Amino acid sequence: MTSTTTQGEGPTRFVRVGRHPTTVVSVTVVLLLAAVFAVGGKDNGLVTQSIVTGLLLGGVYALVSIGLTLIFGVLGVVNFAQGSMLTMSMYVVYALVSGPGLPVYLATLLAIPVMFAFGMFVQHFLLNRLTSTGSHEGPLLVTLGLQLLIANVLLMIFSGRPKSVGTPFDGSFEMLGAIASYSRVIAFAGAVLVGIALTLVLRRTSLGLSIRAVAANAQGAALVGVNVRRVYALTFGIGAASVAVAGGLMTPFTSLTPSVGEQFTILAFVIVVLGGLGSVLGATIGGLVIGLVQTVGALYLPGTGSLILVFAVFVMVLFLRPQGLYGAK
């Protein structure tokens, strides 16, 4: 696969995060945050609030990225439709809530199989032929077309007017001197749960074993009897299903428009590359880090300025450690 051959080649290995990336990352983050508190010149309450907001936002990012890290890591497909699939699952939830009047979190559970089937469909009918030829442009272009298609079909069905979905757990509470809304905390908890569940699937089940085998070497896996095409389709399905969880949990605090998910596509790629391809833990940690960079950075660079920092982090990671924090060398 093209994506795996670029990892760790040439002069890219000189940044050593060592054997304990989690420790290194958390120490760095804590030190940087301490520096912001000590010499940042901002009100402490404001900093605490932005840290809490950043972590909660990071949870959402992590949820979106967990699905993508599997798709990118196992299939080597740059899935530009990830953000649109997020939008699509939000609209599925919206349709279930506004139509039959289901509660939003039940609708999320129902959206999971829908998106799983959609993901399998996309991989099986649109991408399989292209991924097996090993071209990286073909799948990228198809998912790009898919992104445009999903966004515009949603626009045709639901029109561009913003929609919103109510939540049974309205309101917010105080946590460590900062304010957090219930729905965002639930989304954060959902990210952690999905992360744990997927890690268990990947580590403990035979499906997980075959997914990891295909990611490591598709040809080798095929030789020992793994049905590679089936694994590809299932992986894409799982990736889409975890996006469905993300979409459902985000719906209560998001204003729905057909293009709402697009901003998440590139952020998810930043997070996936930062965390390391195919690493669920990496995507979770990466999501939290990027969330923090965005909100704490916003203290100094208002508006969209903090996103510049996010992309600067991305470019640094691409150049200096393209295998990411948790990527196998």
Place this chain on the structure above:
Amino acid sequence: MTDTTARPAAAHELPAADDPRLKDTWARRQLLVLVAGVAVLSTLPLFLGEQAQSVAIRTLIFAIMAVGWNLMSGFGGMFSFGHAAFFGIGAYTGAYLLVDHGISPWISMVVAAVLSAAVGVAIAYLCLRYKLAGSYFALATFAFAQMFLLIVQNVDALHKTEGFNVEILPSDSWSMLQFQQGDPLYFWIPLAILAAAVLVSILYVRSRAGQYAQAVRDDEVAASSLGINTMRARLIAVALSCGVTAVAGVYYTQYYFFVGPEQAFGSAVSVEAIVPAVIGGIGTIWGPVIGAMVVGPLSELVATVLRNPPGFLSFLQGTSGLDVAVYATLLIVIVIVMPKGIFGTIRDRWRS
């Protein structure tokens, strides 16, 4: 080799070096097609109304971008997902020099092309230096384009999110590239730019630098073992590509009298550079042009159909988004069914 030296008698049966059948007429044929194509297209303003002419001009701008993109991504093999960066540099250089300094857009075209080529070379050098290939290269270029978008949105000198408005002059002016609304010159000038861009592609593909770049694209190790400076060959392709794309940007600002961050650096612009080339045929001279001619009028066509839809499509009346949905479906179908694009597929059929 040994065969011919052993039996020199056979040599006279081989065609001589100046045999007309051995002459490489490829470049000459391409140039003939170019001249004929420009001659035919330049009569278009005589038939088109004002509305149709604006569609045609937008198509020409797409085509210039796609030809530029194709130089780097088609012949150079470096898939750029961030050509908005170079289009945007062109559009903003033109706008900034004209609005804030009153400099003629003709000069801006040169300045923008040089600036954009320099930026492109710097980005590509970093990406290649750190061995980013395939998807990673595409993602890195995308990230740079997004960074430029965000920077422009946050810099006061570039008017943040408001963009630039070009002042409309009271009379026609060649030096300021402004004419009466609907003047055919607005069509002929981008047509000339497009012709120049295609000419650059034709000459580049047959030049030593272009041959090197294609060799590196096909097999980097083999090319470098033959003594080709792979980095240099690739950077030349990038510089040409970014320069051509920037000129399209300058013209965009001139024609629409306005440019904002999203019109210049938005990710949609990168897509507009890629899609015509993919639909027409990546890595061919005529693919991007043909692709633009298919994609450019598409949204207008869909809008016309929707105004008076045939019976079975009447449920679509009044919805928006169908044009892009059609465009997206076309992209997906072409990539899966004809990976070489319209022109590439037809050419292969013709040859075999």
